[in-house]
Amino acid sequence: MKDPIPSLEDPLILNGIDGATGQYLVPPVALPAVAEVAEPRRKEPYFDAWRKWLGFVPRLLKFDLPYGVPYGDYTQAGWGVVFPASASDALRKSLEPLIAHRGKRMDAARFHVLTYQPGETAHQFLRRHGAPLGDVDPTVVPYYLLLVGGPDVIPFDVQHSLSLSHAVGRLSFDSPEEYSRYADSVVAYETGASVPNHRQVSWWGPKHPGDRSTELSADSLVAPLVRGADVDDTSFLKVPVAAQAGFASRDAIEQAATREWLLDALHGREERPAVLFTASHGVGFKANDPLQLTKQGALLSQDWSGFGAMAPAHYVAASDIQDDARLHGLVAFFFACFGMGTPANDEFPLTPTRKGEALASAPFVSALPRRLLAHPNGGALAVIGHVERAWGFSITPLGVSKPTLQPFHNTLRAIMAGEPVGHALRGFRDRFSNANSALLAHLDTNTSDGKLGPRELLFQWIERNDARNYVVLGDPAVSLRHNDLQALP
Structure with a gap:
């Protein structure tokens, strides 16, 4: 597998596929040009320029509940x-x-x-x-x-x-x-006497030839979570997260990650998983496209025939979830661009003006998770995912040569253990806090410590925004009745 950490010779590839053209939503950007953006060479002072670009960066504090009050209750x-x-x-x-x-x-x-x-x-x-x-x-x-x-x-x-x-x-x-x-x-x-789901996690991760984004998500995110190690690492396998929780696994990676497979999982045609995890491109549309509100954030499947092609048969959208789907009691995690929602303006402007282009006429929550949560046959408990684009920095943070999946692992493990979904996401909040602290140190004119080069500064800023944008749709207090889940037949 190609080194997932970009160098100054590699282009910066932004996730997301255009639902109209079948090309990247944002063309790959040469890193030298982007690094130039990160180090402004205009008349205004360096730190003032960055403060304007970042907007208000709160100095984070440690928040605590009163002693003895459990977060998970x-x-x-x-x-x-x-x-x-x-x-x-x-x-x-x-x-x-x-x-x-x-x-x-x-x-x-x-x-x-x-x-x-x-x-x-x-x-x-x-x-x-x-x-x-x-x-x-x-x-x-x-x-x-x-x-x-x-x-x-x-x-x-x-x-x-x-x-x-x-x-x-x-x-x-x-x-x-x-x-x-x-x-x-x-x-x-x-309040029911029993729950309808099986003690199972379903995993789904397409991998498209020549596409760096899904090569990374399939090989360095889904596969390690399923197997307990990176796809290239056969020397040592840890106990996979599902096995740790006593859950069975059913996975579809690369060629198996078809639209039909995911629809079967969502409609409960075989087993009814309690947890569903997907990693794929999210389909996106321009702000003036009439399909944006209903299709943005749809999950691109292995059926996609490649760059330049696009059809509804290539992705799973809200309209594909039929009224007979069996979603009641499901917790889903979609790692995909715009999977949970879209802000009005681009939060990752990589142009010298540092002005985010309009992504939508108004911010909105994506249709697919809304369909799952309010399904007429009983809805999902919660759906976790991304507002805006999902970046590979969640998988390989700045300066790390191998995938660092602890927030994903801990979130999923906590959900399977029956912790409330809102609290289970705390690892991503810690990542945001850490990245934010690094930026604060860089912007502090009173110290010379923590100064970042242009490339590191840019990546740290992206990593900060990326970690911040994970959200929960649904009541954050919901949790799996993990002791009541049905065993597989």
Whole structure:
């Protein structure tokens, strides 16, 4: 397998395939040119230029729950739902079954219905509700927060920032009926006499010839998670994450990762996995394309015939999920560009102007996870994935010669152990914090320590944004009833 760490001779390849042309959404960029962007040579001072490019970079603090309060128990760590101020009565009523269900399981002081005001930052939201800086007090603002509504009413940036100190999820649907279906589905899963899923993880990872992105994701992400080691490493195999949790594995990598295979897994035509993990290109469309809202973030399968070709038969989109699909009780993790959503503007501008082009007329949550969560036959519990593009830096961080998959491993292992999904994602928050700290050290004019070269500076910035953009769609307090999962026949 080709070295996944780009050198100054290699182009920087951005993930994502254009759903209209079948080419990369963004053509490969020569690294020398990109490095020039990272080191501005204009009249304005160096650090001022970078601060403008980065925007506000918060100095991260360590947040803690009170001593003895377990993060993994939402009844102790607290649960709250956050409605936008514009929420209709019908929207609020649609979630009453879930809100009442959570409220009955916990002390009233740790249960909150909160309101987000337009234009607030995450810090302003927390401060208005009385949250002390640096602490998470479940009786003031709970650790588990469910945001209600799309990024047009509660911005993605607010979700990202709250996730640094809280376990955050989001629900975003087009109608109150879809919110009701999700709420009823979660309550039914958590209160039913049994669960419908098998004790199994399904893995899916296409690998397209000549495509560096899926070579990396198939060989250095999916295969190691399935096997316990990189595809090229036969000297030592660790116990795979599924086996550690006592789960069976069913995988489709490279040629086996077809559209039909994934649709079979989603429709429960053989077994019904409790966990589904996919790594692929996400299909993207330009801002003025009428297919963007319904197809953006669709999962590109092995059926794709290569660059220059594109057809609906090459990917799995929301419209492919039939009403007879059996998704109830599933937790899915999609490693794909725009898999969870799309911001209004490009968050990775690699041009000298440092201005992100418009990606959409307004930010939105992707259709595929919304379809899974509000499915009429019982919805998925949660879907994890990426807002914006997903980069290979999640797999091979800056300066690392081999895949470093601990956040993926720990997230999946925690989910299989029955931890709440929102808290299971904490490893990616730590990665964001670490990358952010490196950038802060670089921008600190009072010290000479931590200064980065142009290439390292660029990669660190991308790695920071990439780690920040992992989100949970669904209630962050949901968890697998792992002890009740069915054994495979």
